[in-house]
Amino acid sequence: MEDLSLSVKNLNKYFYEPQTFHVLKDISFDIKKGEFLALTGKSGSGKSTLLYILSTMDTAYDGSLTINGEVLTGKPQNELAAFRNEHIGFVFQFHYLLPEFSALDNVMLPALKLEKRPVEEIKEKALENLKLLGIEDQALKSASKLSGGQQQRVAIARALINEPAIIMGDEPTGNLDSKNTRIVFDIFRELAAERGQTIIAVTHDDDFADNCDRTLELMDGKLIFQ
Numbered sequence: 001m002e003d004l005s006l007s008v009k010n011l012n013k014y015f016y017e018p019q020t021f022h023v024l025k026d027i028s029f030d031i032k033k034g035e036f037l038a039l040t041g042k043s044g045s046g047k048s049t050l051l052y053i054l055s056t057m058d059t060a061y062d063g064s065l066t067i068n069g070e071v072l073t074g075k076p077q078n079e080l081a082a083f084r085n086e087h088i089g090f091v092f093q094f095h096y097l098l099p100e101f102s103a104l105d106n107v108m109l110p111a112l113k114l115e116k117r118p119v120e121e122i123k124e125k126a127l128e129n130l131k132l133l134g135i136e137d138q139a140l141k142s143a144s145k146l147s148g149g150q151q152q153r154v155a156i157a158r159a160l161i162n163e164p165a166i167i168m169g170d171e172p173t174g175n176l177d178s179k180n181t182r183i184v185f186d187i188f189r190e191l192a193a194e195r196g197q198t199i200i201a202v203t204h205d206d207d208f209a210d211n212c213d214r215t216l217e218l219m220d221g222k223l224i225f226q
């Protein structure tokens with residue numbers, strides 16, 4: 001289907017250490033292009049585990065994952081890495097910024113890797129993204145010298161740099177105060193509505209989830225509500 005962004009079918013995942021544990025139980029759902037979706041559930045229900053599979057970073061699962069019409073299950077790691085860099089923007093719970101590099105360099109990096117645009121254009125876009133997130137004045141500071149909330153905003157600016165079809169966030173507003181949570185929420189809402197980018201955000205924030213287009217709720221590894 002043309003407007004389908006992501007589809008998972010009969011997804012099951014087990015951890016085998018310290019003992020066998022069925023962490024995701026027969027999960028199936030579809031997400032449309034441009035949907036803004038919250039992934040909720042109690043601590044330990046499997047949200048991060050599911051998000052890592054959706055983002056193609058974890059390939060140890062049963063079932064199938066399709067993004068933008070491309071079946072990704074079973075693809076070799078190098079092809080998945082290239083697919084991720086081009087099509088998925090990811091905001092991690094722990095930012096994984098390169099600490100010695102400036103905020104600007106961190107934002108530019110995924111675009112430099114893609115080698116599709118001239119450096120000047122990438123720099124301009126990176127500065128534009130930092131401005132969008134209200135931290136352009138921090139552009140030249142090294143990431144290690146930024147506060148947690150500033151680092152989180154750099155991570156979001158970086159996730160947007162390649163204009164990915166899907167943006168996935170694990171608690172993307174977890175370190176932000178209510179004002180900056182609102183700013184990030186509004187940015188996501190606009191990206192989804194106006195550019196057709198799909199957003200999937202793990203969140204514990206009920207207000208955030210209530211304002212998304214749809215909520216997927218996990219309980220003990222099962223999808224109990226969508």
Ligand SMILES: Nc1ncnc2c1ncn2[C@@H]1O[C@H](COP(=O)(O)OP(=O)(O)OP(=O)(O)O)[C@@H](O)[C@H]1O
Pocket residue numbers: 015016017018021023041042043044045046047048049050
């Ligand atoms: N590598 C692993 N090996 C074994 N068990 C794991 C592993 N990673 C996670 N788990 C377990 O799987 C379950 C789901 O973990 P997950 O991190 O997906 O939960 P979550 O819903 O994201 O929780 P939180 O809201 O606290 O971040 C938990 O019981 C956790 O202890």
